[in-house]
Amino acid sequence: MPDQTRHIAFFLPTFPAGGQEHTTLLLMKGLVERGHRVDLLLERKVGAYLPRVPETIPIHELKRRSRWSGYRRLIPGWPSEGFRHLRGSLGLGQRSIPLHRLIALVDYMETQRPDVVISAHDRAPLLAIWAAGIARRRVATIVIEHSLFSYNRAAAQHDNRTAARMQRHEVLMRRLYPLVDARVAVSRAAGEDLADVIGMPHEAVSRIYNPVVSAELACLAEHPIDDAWFAPGAPPVILAAARLAPEKNLDVLIEAFAELRHSGVDARLILLGDGPERDTLCQRIDTLGLAAEIRLPGWVDNPYAWMRHSALFVVSSAFEGLSNTLIEAMACGCPVVSTDCPGGPREILQDGRYGALVPVGDVGALAHAMRSTLSSPTDRNTLIARASDFAVDRAIDEYEALIEGVCAAPDIPAA
Structure with missing residues (x-):
């Protein structure tokens, strides 16, 4: 167990009943039991698994703010090509993903001051990486890949709209995933697939098996x-x-x-x-x-x-x-x-x-x-x-070590 505890936020779109959400719940509970401060951060506070989240884990929703002074910080420092792709992937200006969620995520990082944001599933990692680049204080980021992106992409080819969205998503993954502090996959095969998708060496993706047995x-x-x-x-x-x-x-x-x-x-x-x-x-x-x-x-x-x-x-x-x-x-x-x-x-x-x-x-x-x-x-x-x-304890050991590693850089205070 590390010498100090950390403030850890898990970021997902929603919290429905599913294997990924069950895994996240086990991770959060295990880290809380070891003394860490853990938040569950959701784009929308909906999902059948919400009642299973203990009171010791606050749930934050990315809500719209009436005013925010940081709009001018959304673009500086980000290449125009990356911004254009990100805009298209996130659907900015469309109903699918309002810009206010990105703004709310930056606001969360600046006011709640987590040491690390761990994100998974769909657009959540992209939002987390972009928000971390905008926030006024350093927040470490970890991305978890639970599936095989290339196979999901291939399975979506029969639907033109979904295929186009996943193609935009892949462009952004290749541009933004190299910027995160750590990339994790739940199996060796998933890690190799992710590394190939984002154009990085296989060793750039860590393998940590899911916490399953308790x-x-x-x-x-x-x-x-x-x-x-x-x-x-x-x-x-x-x-x-x-x-x-x-x-x-x-x-x-x-x-x-x-x-x-x-x-x-x-x-x-x-x-x-x-x-x-x-x-x-x-x-x-x-x-x-x-x-x-x-x-x-x-x-x-x-x-x-x-x-x-x-x-x-x-x-x-x-x-x-x-x-x-x-x-x-x-x-x-x-x-x-x-x-x-x-x-x-x-x-x-x-x-x-x-x-x-x-x-x-x-x-x-x-x-x-x-x-x-x-x-x-x-x-x-x-x-x-x-x-x-x-076992759950083995996975928690590995995540604790990873979290401490990415939080050990300067300007990442203990919780």
């Missing part, structure tokens, strides 16, 4: 589930937990499950989560005649109990930054199968040592891996031991 997770996993599908003697349950979105390839999992059933394996499938693909997935389930064997209950407050009582957990994604759910399932002692997608699964499973890895989109290979794992599951204690490598 005592609270272990406690929640032991909760009972009052559901006939988990009753003694019932067929084994295969579980997935993900946003119902195209990149999660849940249609491939459904097809593989159908093939598994056709091979004579009596099993059931539960897909936890919600998202834009729900109707499409339900239609495919009906077409395959599997409505009685597949359920989509939506988001649940305690997915760990479902993981603890399932026979198998599956990740079918096209790409993953890390895959918190894969680690969580292992921490609950649930055997796992994953696609060998770009991102974290191969790192987590150590090249297949802790669970089968199958090619992305290969229905037959996924069905075979599920059948093999159901018949010969990985030892529960072995999985729990591997998951412990992603």
